Amino acid sequence: MIRYILQRLAGMIVVMFLVVTIVFVIVRVTPGDPAAVMLGPDATAQDVAQLRTRLGLDQSIAVQYVFYIGQLLKGDLGQSIFLNMPVTSALLDRAEPTFFLTIFSLAIASLIALPIGIYAAYRRGSFVDQAAMMVAMLAASIPSFWLGLILMQFFAVRLNIFPVSGYGGPGASFGERMYHLTLPAFALGLVSSALILRFTRASMLDVLGDDYIRTARAKGLIERRVVLKHALKNALIPILTVLGLTAAVLISGAVVTETVFGLPGVGNLVVSAVLRRDYPVIQGALLVIAALYVLINFAIDMLYLLVDPRVRY
The missing domain is CATH 1.10.3720.10 (MetI-like)
Known part of the structure; x- marks a missing residue:
């Protein structure tokens, strides 16, 4: 029975890792810039670039992914952009x-x-x-x-x-x-x-x-x-x-x-x-x-x- 439980726990870890990867990629490749949406249509390109830098969106997908995995391992789901509070x-x-x-x-x-x-x-x-x-x-x-x-x-x-x-x-x-x-x-x-x-x-x-x-x-x-x-x-x-x-x-x-x-x-x-x-x-x-x-x-x-x-x- 212990072996059965350990197998199920190992399967849960693998599934969650795949889910984390798939969710991260899907959200990032979806068209649209959250910084531009957040600032509105009247924002300048410089304002959008500054906000992207502050949110870490100017980094490559690989860097963002490594940083996100590190956050998850600490139990941190990130900070909401619009609500300005922890997720x-x-x-x-x-x-x-x-x-x-x-x-x-x-x-x-x-x-x-x-x-x-x-x-x-x-x-x-x-x-x-x-x-x-x-x-x-x-x-x-x-x-x-x-x-x-x-x-x-x-x-x-x-x-x-x-x-x-x-x-x-x-x-x-x-x-x-x-x-x-x-x-x-x-x-x-x-x-x-x-x-x-x-x-x-x-x-x-x-x-x-x-x-x-x-x-x-x-x-x-x-x-x-x-x-x-x-x-x-x-x-x-x-x-x-x-x-x-x-x-x-x-x-x-x-x-x-x-x-x-x-x-x-x-x-x-x-x-x-x-x-x-x-x-x-x-x-x-x-x-x-x-x-x-x-x-x-x-x-x-x-x-x-x-x-x-x-x-x-």
């Missing part, structure tokens, strides 16, 4: 809405998909099964931002049940903030539930026809115990995998949804940084998102050890 502080200030939006959306997706997927597999071929698959295909084809706009128009504008946008005032309580996240979380959760539902159904179908399930039924165990204890426990590995991937996708997919609902999260910060050509913020946000992807996958791998003892060997 780490900027990301931490915006992390709360994105974090709770991701957790809220994943909870909604799981509550919708897991029971329906299990029951659809148990009633394979029935009307419930066919209806569930049809709804899953429909939900998978709907963009989250479009669904968010529809929910906003109906529940916020017409019925005035939920707020149109925002995250509450500076002194808002936790309940009020969750109230503001209801519509965007439901928009993300409903779309994400389609993939979880399909994987849950497929995984349950794989195990419901196995010999040990028939043996459990032959022993006289009640159906609920057979399905939830014997079948679901052995179908958890694919379900855990898709839950982890969904959580990672929700973190990055919140960019558009946060913009639509005006949430002051990391996604909104990234959009603003792209428009302003704020290199450090773009790089820092992408690296943090990539690191979360890697950490979530590592956590799922560790859960495999608990769910299926065979993984340890």
Whole structure:
């Protein structure tokens, strides 16, 4: 088991190094000069050159890359050009809405998909099964931002049940903030539930026809115990995998949804940084998102050890 964990940690380091390199190159080769954008159209060439020198943009790509790697090894993501503050502080200030939006959306997706997927597999071929698959295909084809706009128009504008946008005032309580996240979380959760539902159904179908399930039924165990204890426990590995991937996708997919609902999260910060050509913020946000992807996958791998003892060997 220790060897397995060490292999996974080594893989994480290699992946993060590749991500750092790719992000650095992509951001640098994108057309546009951040110094010129920052100073505006009325700036002279001398002003732009002075700012480029102060920001280190006049150095070669190789020198900038070595300097950036040195910063990362010290835990420094750089200084935001427009916000005039450390990138780490900027990301931490915006992390709360994105974090709770991701957790809220994943909870909604799981509550919708897991029971329906299990029951659809148990009633394979029935009307419930066919209806569930049809709804899953429909939900998978709907963009989250479009669904968010529809929910906003109906529940916020017409019925005035939920707020149109925002995250509450500076002194808002936790309940009020969750109230503001209801519509965007439901928009993300409903779309994400389609993939979880399909994987849950497929995984349950794989195990419901196995010999040990028939043996459990032959022993006289009640159906609920057979399905939830014997079948679901052995179908958890694919379900855990898709839950982890969904959580990672929700973190990055919140960019558009946060913009639509005006949430002051990391996604909104990234959009603003792209428009302003704020290199450090773009790089820092992408690296943090990539690191979360890697950490979530590592956590799922560790859960495999608990769910299926065979993984340890």
